[in-house]
Structures are given as C-alpha cells and as structure tokens.
Amino acid sequence: MRKIFSRIGVIPWHDWRLRWILGAMFVVSFVSAAIPLVFSDVRNVSTFGGALYTSWVSGLFLTIVVTFVITIPALPQPDREEFDTRARNLLRRQKGPHIDYIVEQLKTLLEPYCEDAYREMSITEYDDENRLFRVNQHTKNQLRSYLNDSSVTFKSSLIYENGTQAPNGQESCSLTFLKVAGDFIRDAEGFGESTDLPNGRHFTDRLNVPFEMNLKPNEVCEIEHRMVYWVAAGTEHNRHRPVRYTNRLRVSVANHLPSRRIVAIYEKNGNEERIPIEAGHSLCVVDLREMKPEGDSVFVYDFRLDVE
Numbered sequence: 084m085r086k087i088f089s090r091i092g093v094i095p096w097h098d099w100r101l102r103w104i105l106g107a108m109f110v111v112s113f114v115s116a117a118i119p120l121v122f123s124d125v126r127n128v129s130t131f132g133g134a135l136y137t138s139w140v141s142g143l144f145l146t147i148v149v150t151f152v153i154t155i156p157a158l159p160q161p162d163r164e165e166f167d168t169r170a171r172n173l174l175r176r177q178k179g180p181h182i183d184y185i186v187e188q189l190k191t192l193l194e195p196y197c198e199d200a201y202r203e204m205s206i207t208e209y210d211d212e213n214r215l216f217r218v219n220q221h222t223k224n225q226l227r228s229y230l231n232d233s234s235v236t237f238k239s240s241l242i243y244e245n246g247t248q249a250p251n252g253q254e255s256c257s258l259t260f261l262k263v264a265g266d267f268i269r270d271a272e273g274f275g276e277s278t279d280l281p282n283g284r285h286f287t288d289r290l291n292v293p294f295e296m297n298l299k300p301n302e303v304c305e306i307e308h309r310m311v312y313w314v315a316a317g318t319e320h321n322r323h324r325p326v327r328y329t330n331r332l333r334v335s336v337a338n339h340l341p342s343r344r345i346v347a348i349y350e351k352n353g354n355e356e357r358i359p360i361e362a363g364h365s366l367c368v369v370d371l372r373e374m375k376p377e378g379d380s381v382f383v384y385d386f387r388l389d390v391e
Contacts, residue, residue: 100158108147115143166190166233190235195226195298197329203365204321205337206345209390213250214316216345216388224306226327228298236297239306243290247313255285259309261292268294314388317348322385325374332383334369338362340390348387359391 118136119126125136164172170186171177201223208217228235241261249255261268290310298304314321323332338345338360347368349356360366369384 098158101155104150104155108150111143112147115140166230190230190233191237193229193235194327195228195235195237195296195304196327197224197325198227198303198331199223199225200329200332202332202334203337204334205339206388207339209316209340209343210250210253210313215247215250216314216316217253217311218314219309219311221309222307226296226298226304226306227302228300228304230298231300234297234299236295238293238295241290241292241294241308243286243310243312246288246290247315247319248287249313253313254311256287256290256312257285257310258290258292259284259311260307261294262305262307263294263296264304264306268292317387317389320385320387322382324379324382325376327376329374330372332369332371332374333367334384335365335367336360336388337365344391346389346391348389350385 122132124130125132127133128137167186170189171182174182174185203221205219205221206216207219209215210217241258246256296304296306323334325332336345336347340362342362344362345360347358347360347366349358358366358368368386371383374383
C-alpha cells in the first residue's frame with residue numbers, strides 16, 4: 084500500500100490527465116450524493132429506484148478504489164522512465180545494433196556539470212630577486228551528472244598552461260596529488276611511472292594529466308588536487324576558463340608570508356582595483372555563479388598578484 088501512495092505522490096498535480104480524472108470523480112460523487120435530496124424514493128432499497136441507486140453507489144465506490152489503486156499509478160510518466168527507454172522513445176523505438184550504439188553515445192554527450200568549485204591559493208614564499216611567488220594551490224571540484232538514473236564514465240584532464248618556471252636553485256613546479264571520488268590517481272607512490280609527467284611529479288611551465296571519472300546517479304564526484312608552482316608578481320595573469328557549466332566558483336588567496344602584504348589586482352573598465360591581503364590572512368577574491376563555457380579566449384576571472 085505504501086508503494087501505491089508513493090507512486091501517486093510522484094504524479095504532478097498539474098498533469099491534465101490527473102486533474103481530469105479527479106475532477107470527473109468529484110462531479111460524479113457530488114451528483115450521486117445529491118440524488119437522494121431530489122428523489123427521496125431512492126432511499127428505499129425495496130423499490131426499483133432504490134435498488135438501482137444502491138447498485139450505482141456501489142459501482143461508483145468500486146470505481147473510485149480501482150482508480151486510485153490501478154488507474155492513477157498506471158498513468159505513463161515518460162520523464163520517470165530509464166534513460167535507455169527515453170532515448171529509444173526519442174528514436175521512435177527503432178531496433179538494431181546501430182541503435183544500441185547511439186543510445187550509449189548519447190550518455191557521453193551529456194557531460195557532467197560542476198556544482199561547486201573551490202580553489203585556495205596559499206602564498207608560502209616570495210623571491211625578491213626574481214619577483215616570484217611560490218603558490219601552494221589546493222582545488223576541489225564537485226561534479227554531478229545530468230543523468231540521475233544511470234552511471235556514466237567520462238574522460239577529463241587536469242590542465243595547467245603558460246606557467247612560470249622555478250627560479251634557479253629553487254624547487255620546480257610539482258603536482259602533489261590528484262584524487263578522483265576519494266581514490267588517488269597520482270600520489271607519492273604513483274608518479275614514478277607517469278608518462279605525462281616525465282620528471283615524476285615535477286613539471287616546468289605546463290601540465291596535462293588525463294583521468295577518468297565515474298558519475299553515479301544523484302551523487303557528487305569530487306575531483307581534488309594539490310599543486311605547487313611559481314607566479315610572477317605584478318605581471319602574470321591568474322585566470323580560469325570553464326570547460327563545463329559551473330554553478331559556483333570561488334577562489335581565495337591566503338598570505339603566509341611573514342610580514343609582507345599581498346594585493347590582488349583586477350582591471351575593470353580600464354581601472355585597477357586592488358584588494359589588499361595582510362600577512363597571516365586569507366581572503367576570497369573570486370565568487371562567481373552560473374558560468375558556461377564560452378570559448379578558448381573567454382575567461383571568467385583574471386587577476387594578478389603583487390606585493391606592497
């Protein structure tokens with residue numbers, strides 16, 4: 084019985100079929116209840132009219148029960164069918180290996196979206212001679228699939244481009260770890276045989292690490308990584324180009340220098356906006372919502388870091 088009522092509960096009340104059924108039952112029940120007020124003889128079951136009315140009411144009651152137990156739960160709801168069924172309906176129920184193939188391909192076309200992206204840039208060191216910041220960046224991306232009834236596997240990449248090489252005598256840029264849905268893809272044990280990072284975990288000015296992620300129905304797949312790199316003070320642009328739809332993106336800058344103030348510099352309408360970050364403090368410098376990919380040359384944020 085619980086399943087029956089739960090099935091009724093998922094049918095939207097704005098569905099015209101449901102409103103028509105409930106409206107018809109209400110009208111018929113109201114008319115049936117009003118008949119004894121007009122024709123009092125139907126209250127006497129020993130008469131033909133009374134027997135007919137009693138049979139009518141019994142049939143109406145049975146119809147109402149059957150409607151709630153069978154008819155309403157059986158109303159077709161295409162949006163609640165499995166994805167494979169919905170896809171085959173789109174293709175007018177054609178059959179064959181070529182249909183099986185394209186149904187699977189349709190799943191991969193619905194790329195995941197990013198529900199929340201958070202990036203913390205911790206400034207741990209400043210090289211006065213070369214005017215370079217050493218940045219320890221920790222990023223968490225929470226992804227969801229558009230399909231809430233099927234598990235889908237997607238291929239993606241961790242990409243970092245146009246970076247700055249480490250100054251002489253300093254540790255080079257490095258990827259500390261990459262974790263997908265709680266599992267390490269690259270960590271201290273897995274960098275030695277990495278083909279995309281020929282120097283183990285270290286890289287010079289760019290990075291491209293491919294990986295796969297499996298998105299389960301109604302669950303978040305968290306992509307987490309930490310990397311250390313160098314940023315030119317005052318001139319290097321820190322910017323981001325989304326590769327998928329993103330609900331929210333935040334970037335914070337933490338100043339771990341002993342005594343120097345850092346500024347985040349934005350350019351808006353030809354004017355510079357400088358956001359100071361005191362030593363020992365952290366500040367959110369980017370908080371954006373509802374972003375979509377708009378091409379390789381469109382960045383959702385662009386700022387520079389400098390010292391004062």
